[in-house]
Amino acid sequence: MSDLNWKTCSSEYIHKGPWATLRSDKCEMPDGRIVEQYYVLEYPNWANAVALTADNKIIMVRQYRHAANIVSLEIPGGVIEEGEDPEEGMRRELLEETGYAFDDIELISIVYANPSTANNKTFCYLAKGGKKVQDQQLDEHEELEVLEYTIPEVKQLLADNKIAQALHCTGLFYALMKLGEM
Incomplete structure (x- = not known):
């Protein structure tokens, strides 16, 4: 099976709140392509x-x-x-x-x-x-x-x-x- 994991190159927080946080990640895909902005919502479990x-x-x-x-x-x-x-x-x-x-x-x-x-x-x-x-x-x-x-x-x-x-x-x-x- 091939490795499908992305590498996070950098992260920037756009909003931090008690119930939800929004960040933008710059990522590298396994084949080397760069994703400039991937938005992630951080919530508590x-x-x-x-x-x-x-x-x-x-x-x-x-x-x-x-x-x-x-x-x-x-x-x-x-x-x-x-x-x-x-x-x-x-x-x-x-x-x-x-x-x-x-x-x-x-x-x-x-x-x-x-x-x-x-x-x-x-x-x-x-x-x-x-x-x-x-x-x-x-x-x-x-x-x-x-x-x-x-x-x-x-x-x-x-x-x-x-x-x-x-x-x-x-x-x-x-x-x-x-x-x-x-």
């Missing part, structure tokens, strides 16, 4: 979970997503904070968004939202046996509802295209396969 309660219901959250101007049905998750282990980040997000804690947790996939333009990855977990241990502790600009669905209901939501977040659909499909539901 994300973690999410297909979270099952002790009575085998899948916890979902419903919230407004401004960039797409939609109310989105999603699995719980969010940004992994700097220095935080992905599983720790997922556990924190589950607790903050839903108030549920989990003992049985397994990494089921690591995926990239768009590896052609963005550098971050999403760690998706399967969390089982969830128990409500506290109230939600939402971030300043978060407002979300916690909902519970049976596995057949979630499968129908996927079939009806009612879950718009692609990374969350991916996690749900991996989890359903792991659970022997596909």
Whole structure:
């Protein structure tokens, strides 16, 4: 197999923000051609979970997503904070968004939202046996509802295209396969 990796010759930051950073790379392709400006979006890594309660219901959250101007049905998750282990980040997000804690947790996939333009990855977990241990502790600009669905209901939501977040659909499909539901 041939080496398809590009060499980064230089990088220049165009914008640095807390949630997204844009840089322009000058790259050399394996055959020596130069790409003068290749734009890369830098985001923090994300973690999410297909979270099952002790009575085998899948916890979902419903919230407004401004960039797409939609109310989105999603699995719980969010940004992994700097220095935080992905599983720790997922556990924190589950607790903050839903108030549920989990003992049985397994990494089921690591995926990239768009590896052609963005550098971050999403760690998706399967969390089982969830128990409500506290109230939600939402971030300043978060407002979300916690909902519970049976596995057949979630499968129908996927079939009806009612879950718009692609990374969350991916996690749900991996989890359903792991659970022997596909």
